[in-house]
Amino acid sequence: MSVPILDSSAWREFRSKPANTGINETTHLAKIADTTGKLHDCFVKLLPLDGPALLCEAIGWLLARKSDVACPAFGAIVMVPVPELRKYCPLPPKFDGMDSCPAWCSEIVAGKSVRQVHKMVFFISRKNCLRSKDARKIAAFDQWSDLRDRNFGNVIRSSNGGYVAIDHESLLHDLLWVPTGRGFEERSLLVEARNALSVTDFQRFQMDMASAANGHAQALIDAKADLADIIAKIIPAHASAATQMIVQTLDNRAQSGWLSTTLGVIA
Numbered sequence: 001m002s003v004p005i006l007d008s009s010a011w012r013e014f015r016s017k018p019a020n021t022g023i024n025e026t027t028h029l030a031k032i033a034d035t036t037g038k039l040h041d042c043f044v045k046l047l048p049l050d051g052p053a054l055l056c057e058a059i060g061w062l063l064a065r066k067s068d069v070a071c072p073a074f075g076a077i078v079m080v081p082v083p084e085l086r087k088y089c090p091l092p093p094k095f096d097g098m099d100s101c102p103a104w105c106s107e108i109v110a111g112k113s114v115r116q117v118h119k120m121v122f123f124i125s126r127k128n129c130l131r132s133k134d135a136r137k138i139a140a141f142d143q144w145s146d147l148r149d150r151n152f153g154n155v156i157r158s159s160n161g162g163y164v165a166i167d168h169e170s171l172l173h174d175l176l177w178v179p180t181g182r183g184f185e186e187r188s189l190l191v192e193a194r195n196a197l198s199v200t201d202f203q204r205f206q207m208d209m210a211s212a213a214n215g216h217a218q219a220l221i222d223a224k225a226d227l228a229d230i231i232a233k234i235i236p237a238h239a240s241a242a243t244q245m246i247v248q249t250l251d252n253r254a255q256s257g258w259l260s261t262t263l264g265v266i267a
Contacts, residue, residue: 002226003058004035004076005233008100011080012039014088020153026091032078032105040074042105043166046082046095049102049234052176053169057104058230059246060145060168066219069141070134070164074107077234106166110159114152129155130193134163136205139189140212141165143262144253148173148184152192175249203265210260217254220247 013031026046031039047054054077064071082098085091095101114129115122129135129152142150149170156164170177170184177183193205224247231246232239252258260266 002229003062006032006035006076006078008079008081010034010076010078011044011084014085015041017089018043026085026095026103028085028089029108030105032076034074034076040105040107042074042107044078044080044103044105046080046091046101046103047169048094051180051182052172054102054104055231055234056171056176057168058234059227060147060171061106062223062226062230063145063219063250064141064165064168066223067137067141067144067215068219069137070158070162072106072109072164072166076105078103078105104169109156109164109166111156111164114155114157114163125157126152126192127196129157129163130189130196130205131201132163133208135189135193136208137212138163138165139193139205140209140216140259142188143190143209143259144213144216145171145250146173146175146253147171148177148186148188150189151187155189172246172249175245206263206265210263210265213254213259214256217251217256220250220254 010033011030012033015029015031017028024045028044030042030044032042032044033039047057058077061071061075079100080103082091082095082101114125135155138150138155141147145168147168147170149167150165154165154167156166158164173184190209193202197205227247228243231243235242
């Protein structure tokens, strides 16, 4: 299933501002209606089409679902009625005069980000996350998709005990972000594992990453039609060339042995 694109009537109700909005000050919680009318409690952030963020979020969600990486069950592009949102929270001046703005919305995952736990137990929570199979799948996915900003605020410890990846805005960093002159500081679970785990445990972490990478080629095949569809809808004037470059980049990084060679381990 491709990414749903919802009109402004789908943005049903402002709920609140999250305690931590991250770097996007438009982030808020809202009720969003899907194509069947079912309501979802979502994180929503406005992402104008003056940069690659919206496309990256959509591609990341599609690829994660195909790669067996835990992610929010519902994700969509929604047109947010800007004047209505202004009634509840201030917005930056660049949104002045806008009737609506595209936004990425994803269903709230029951649980807390690894970063949100009490400071006294963060050390333990961080290690528990890094020792999980989920973290190794997420780390492998991030290396494959060139996602640069996977801090512990973007990993949710769900109520069922697993770990869920959210926020794919920094995906395809060198391909889509660097040409714009903008970029992200590199933060990753791989770096966190190198700093937090023993030499033996870190080597196992890398080997598990390399093993998880074996599924990326098939995930790309399974996602290819949906990728082409959403790229055509978001940037129709450049869809053909962009699709070719994105798929080629992902395909090159999905080749057998690419990640194990990059990490310097034997899978």
